[in-house]
Amino acid sequence: MTEQLSKRARRMVDAGYKVTKARMTVLRVFEESGGHITSKEVLERVAAIDENIGRASIFRTLDLFTRLAIIRPTYIETSMTPSYVLLPDGHHHHIICTNCDQVIEFDNCDLSDLAHQLEAEYGIELTGHLLEFYGICKTCAV
Amino acid sequence: MTEQLSKRARRMVDAGYKVTKARMTVLRVFEESGGHITSKEVLERVAAIDENIGRASIFRTLDLFTRLAIIRPTYIETSMTPSYVLLPDGHHHHIICTNCDQVIEFDNCDLSDLAHQLEAEYGIELTGHLLEFYGICKTCAV
DNA sequence: TTAGATGCAAATAGTTTGCATTTGT
DNA sequence: ACAAATGCAAACTATTTGCATCTAA
Numbered sequence: 001m002t003e004q005l006s007k008r009a010r011r012m013v014d015a016g017y018k019v020t021k022a023r024m025t026v027l028r029v030f031e032e033s034g035g036h037i038t039s040k041e042v043l044e045r046v047a048a049i050d051e052n053i054g055r056a057s058i059f060r061t062l063d064l065f066t067r068l069a070i071i072r073p074t075y076i077e078t079s080m081t082p083s084y085v086l087l088p089d090g091h092h093h094h095i096i097c098t099n100c101d102q103v104i105e106f107d108n109c110d111l112s113d114l115a116h117q118l119e120a121e122y123g124i125e126l127t128g129h130l131l132e133f134y135g136i137c138k139t140c141a142v
Numbered sequence: 143m144t145e146q147l148s149k150r151a152r153r154m155v156d157a158g159y160k161v162t163k164a165r166m167t168v169l170r171v172f173e174e175s176g177g178h179i180t181s182k183e184v185l186e187r188v189a190a191i192d193e194n195i196g197r198a199s200i201f202r203t204l205d206l207f208t209r210l211a212i213i214r215p216t217y218i219e220t221s222m223t224p225s226y227v228l229l230p231d232g233h234h235h236h237i238i239c240t241n242c243d244q245v246i247e248f249d250n251c252d253l254s255d256l257a258h259q260l261e262a263e264y265g266i267e268l269t270g271h272l273l274e275f276y277g278i279c280k281t282c283a284v
Numbered sequence: 285t286t287a288g289a290t291g292c293a294a295a296t297a298g299t300t301t302g303c304a305t306t307t308g309t
Numbered sequence: 310a311c312a313a314a315t316g317c318a319a320a321c322t323a324t325t326t327g328c329a330t331c332t333a334a
Contacts, residue, residue, distance in 0.1 A: 018288065018332085018333050020332080020333075021332095040322090054292065056293095056325070057289075059323090060289080060290090060325095069276065074216070095266060104264055104266070109256060111273075114252070115275065119277075121248075122237065124278065124280060125277045125278050126237070126276070127277045128276055128277075130274045131272075132271060132274075133257065134211070134268070134270055134271065134272075135266050135267050135268035135269045136269070137266050138265040159314090160312095160314065162313090162315075163315090164315070181299085194316075197299085197317095198299085198317080199315055201300070202300095202314080202315090
């Protein structure tokens with residue numbers, strides 16, 4: 001399995017994990033889908049690319065990626081089925097309409113001051129963050 | 143079912159929902175547990191208080207509370223079983239150690255400027271937010 | 285070569301649904 | 310009185326596990 005490794009794949013290698021077809025396919029699905037994706041969608045898209053990759057391996061990969069902070073589970077709909085977010089630069093922000101579940105992504109946030117303050121206060125090394133605002137969108141507010 | 147209604151219970155009534163034993167018990171469990179609690183824990187604690195409350199009603203209540211923005215599902219452990227957060231004043235913040243899943247709550251955040259800016263930009267009315275930092279805690283960093 | 289990863293299928297666990305009955309208003 | 314909510318049990322969906330086999334390093 002020799003090919004150009006993305007930064008994320010490299011993170012995996014650096015942590016001592018092997019580059020396998022299942023893992024690369026899941027990563028590809030995430031990178032091609034951009035934003036949010038549920039485990040169900042991951043299963044479907046991976047199956048569409050390679051029918052032979054087992055569900056179990058996909059779940060194991062989701063676990064691994066979460067531990068490596070490549071993705072982060074979050075919650076859009078009420079219950080069951082987490083939704084995963086790719087962590088592009090270790091952070092992510094969005095607004096969710098609590099009525100229609102529409103997701104609006106935004107980029108500008110300025111949390112570095114707060115982050116540093118927290119690092120000092122709790123002696124923790126922060127690697128990323130997820131900021132979720134919720135409210136009622138224009139369409140639903142009518 | 144006549145008793146002092148908490149602010150949250152009142153929100154439920156105002157929205158036209160009935161005050162029932164199942165709902166009050168779930169609310170009590172949330173309020174007594176303070177921070178984060180998984181659906182599994184809610185099921186257990188409710189059963190401990192009143193054996194006769196059905197699981198289905200508890201899930202229906204979790205749904206309702208989420209719609210009313212009384213609670214918000216989030217994700218601590220990798221997959222399965224969402225964890226719910228009571229939304230005390232419509233916002234919540236914590237730091238999660240991605241290694242041991244320890245949760246550190248903190249209160250000071252200053253997102254009101256950002257919130258106003260987003261409201262203006264997207265014509266959305268924001269009701270709350272969840273800010274999640276993740277990193278490696280002191281203990282795990284050793 | 286070999287520890288780590290996989291795919292399969294079976295086992296678990298978590299959530300939802302239909303419906304007759306009960307309950308808050 | 311009556312619509313809303315409940316409890317039960319069954320159906321369903323999602324996730325995990327054990328294990329023999331395979332494969333990246």
